[in-house]
Amino acid sequence: MEHNEQISQIKTLMARLDSGTNVDAGGLVRNPTSVYVDPELAARERAEFFDGHPQLVGLSGDLPGPGSFLTIDDLGVPILATRDAGGRFRAFVNACRHRGVVLERRSRGTARRFTCEFHSWAYDGEGTLVGLPKEDHFGDIDRDLHALVELPAEERHGLLVVHPQVGAELDVGALLGDELASELASWDLGRLTHLGADRYDVACNWKLAMDTFGETYHFNSLHADTLASVFHGNVQCYDTYGRHHRMLLCRRDIDLLRQVPESDWNITIAALPVYWLFPNVQLMPNQAGLYLVRAYPDPHEPGRHVSRITFYLWSELADRGDLRGFEQLAQGFAEIIRDEDYRASASQQTTAASRRIEHVVFGRNEPALHHYHNTYRAALGMEPLELLDKVG
Numbered sequence: 001m002e003h004n005e006q007i008s009q010i011k012t013l014m015a016r017l018d019s020g021t022n023v024d025a026g027g028l029v030r031n032p033t034s035v036y037v038d039p040e041l042a043a044r045e046r047a048e049f050f051d052g053h054p055q056l057v058g059l060s061g062d063l064p065g066p067g068s069f070l071t072i073d074d075l076g077v078p079i080l081a082t083r084d085a086g087g088r089f090r091a092f093v094n095a096c097r098h099r100g101v102v103l104e105r106r107s108r109g110t111a112r113r114f115t116c117e118f119h120s121w122a123y124d125g126e127g128t129l130v131g132l133p134k135e136d137h138f139g140d141i142d143r144d145l146h147a148l149v150e151l152p153a154e155e156r157h158g159l160l161v162v163h164p165q166v167g168a169e170l171d172v173g174a175l176l177g178d179e180l181a182s183e184l185a186s187w188d189l190g191r192l193t194h195l196g197a198d199r200y201d202v203a204c205n206w207k208l209a210m211d212t213f214g215e216t217y218h219f220n221s222l223h224a225d226t227l228a229s230v231f232h233g234n235v236q237c238y239d240t241y242g243r244h245h246r247m248l249l250c251r252r253d254i255d256l257l258r259q260v261p262e263s264d265w266n267i268t269i270a271a272l273p274v275y276w277l278f279p280n281v282q283l284m285p286n287q288a289g290l291y292l293v294r295a296y297p298d299p300h301e302p303g304r305h306v307s308r309i310t311f312y313l314w315s316e317l318a319d320r321g322d323l324r325g326f327e328q329l330a331q332g333f334a335e336i337i338r339d340e341d342y343r344a345s346a347s348q349q350t351t352a353a354s355r356r357i358e359h360v361v362f363g364r365n366e367p368a369l370h371h372y373h374n375t376y377r378a379a380l381g382m383e384p385l386e387l388l389d390k391v392g
């Protein structure tokens with residue numbers, strides 16, 4: 001975030017704190033609970049937003065050097081992402097071309113060759129079929145036509161993006177839009193190194209997981225014993241970037257900046273930025289590094305999803321050596337999401353599934369929820385939620 005923008009956003013947060021005001025969406029909306037349980041909608045979301053949409057599979061630091069790889073199994077299609085010998089980010093269907101066995105089962109690591117467990121066909125990081133035992137017995141096969149199936153992949157602004165459809169067009173710049181692309185570029189996310197990750201299988205729709213990142217109205221109650229000591233609840237800044245958005249959650253340390261010249265202000269002291277990238281990504285850069293949260297719908301059950309939470313550290317901190325303090329901090333943050341936010345999300349799912357409550361309400365101080373729901377509704381050709389002065 002450019003420094004002028006940091007100063008302006010910090011001043012807005014301070015003014016809201018001083019006046020006891022918050023961002024205002026201009027009205028309230030009623031959100032039908034059916035969107036969390038409807039199997040037809042869930043199938044359309046999976047087709048349009050996951051199977052047919054570019055996916056953030058990690059950050060550049062997840063593939064630190066030639067020969068490093070990642071596997072992704074949240075999307076129906078098994079994906080193998082590599083940094084090839086020339087340093088280029090590539091993605092392939094993680095399936096052997098002999099009889100389709102998943103090729104690499106580890107979640108991350110380094111490998112010069114990927115050897116299939118079934119009959120030991122082997123591929124390099126460019127996807128080339130480089131080993132085929134007993135070829136004289138097997139028969140004549142064109143190796144060029146039996147390379148790993150490649151998927152569109154692009155590395156931009158420290159983001160690793162893959163399109164899960166073979167041959168699809170992928171333009172990360174266009175996906176983000178100029179304004180968000182330059183904002184993300186200013187963070188220099190390529191400086192992040194992988195610290196750790198966690199995976200939660202939760203009994204709630206994937207959109208309920210996203211919803212919990214959509215306001216700070218809940219901080220003083222749901223997080224009374226945890227995050228409320230670090231953040232001022234119910235105070236934030238909010239901006240949209242096409243389908244995406246940015247929230248700035250107000251940290252209590254913002255008050256320290258009142259004694260500091262503006263030229264030394266830093267947004268990560270005053271706030272936790274939360275970038276939502278359509279459809280399922282939350283990026284939270286902070287002083288130590290970045291939290292990445294991604295939510296994936298269950299392939300069969302609208303009331304279940306998997307959240308992947310990945311932690312990164314700025315490389316200058318990672319180079320210092322002892323990482324235990326950072327690991328504990330990151331794990332603690334993830335467990336708050338699991339034990340507090342997702343506990344609430346799962347109970348919201350139970351309520352939605354009971355079909356006894358038709359609508360829930362998003363307040364004026366929850367603009368991210370208005371935008372998020374209207375964005376995916378528009379993408380699916382659904383009517384926007386009506387903005388109301390009063391919910392009767």
Ligand code: FES
Binds near residue numbers: 117
């Ligand atoms: S299925 Fe991979 S070598 Fe046979």
Ligand SMILES: [Fe+2]
Binds near residue numbers: 222223341
């Ligand atoms: Fe929360």
